[in-house]
Amino acid sequence: MMKEFNIDQTLNLVSCEARELEKSSRYGGLFGIAFVTEGEGVLSCDDDSWHYEEQAIFLLSPGHPIHFKSFYRTNLLTIFFDPFRIAGAADPLSGFSGMFRAVRDLFSVPSFLRQNELRSETDRLAVTQLVRLIETELAHVQESSRELVTNSVALLVNLVKRNLADSHRPEPAAQYSEETDRVLNDVRKMLQRNEHLTIQEIAVAMDMSQYNLNKMVIKGTGETLKAIIGRYRSELARARLLDLQA
Structure with a gap:
């Protein structure tokens, strides 16, 4: 069952099964951080x-519908941010302005959707506990829930930013x-012989x-195979151009 919690029309927290989120169009225009x-x-x-x-x-990110193929039941806690409303929350005491700056930093790279693991084990444990705390508050909303959830979200955002802000840069x-x-x-080597090979053709050859x-590459590098192939093709194109100019 989907549990939702809205704070000042700027933060929307949703705890639900993955298929529920996939079918919902309510949050399609918002930025989101989803925790499995x-x-x-x-x-x-x-x-x-x-x-x-x-x-x-x-x-x-808005405008990019998602589809889950779950091997078994998948549950998510997703924090959605409305960029227009939160940008207008100018009250410095609310803490929303600083939080939104951190959110903008996270979404400032071209890759609008990516999956990552936190680099710091300490931060990973902290995020896990904060997510559990928020889910407990969503299940039993009390008078203190608003402030507790807001502070937990702010901490979550900054922990994610600290670990993932540079994750798009290749190691x-x-x-x-x-x-x-x-x-x-x-x-x-395969792309050097034939740069038009598809991912499926590369997988068959291997x-x-x-x-x-793709799973092996993601776990080993933090990037998708598609992203790495795109970078390799760009490198090969630049090398050919330099050869022609020589």
């Missing part, structure tokens, strides 16, 4: 997809595991399913 509290599966949006497990975090190759390096090198290959 239970379940595993694949989340698809437009032409890309992400494997998720419990404690995964997704950033959701140096030296920090990847040996297995991840091997897979990435194989992908790069004797893997497309799902397992």
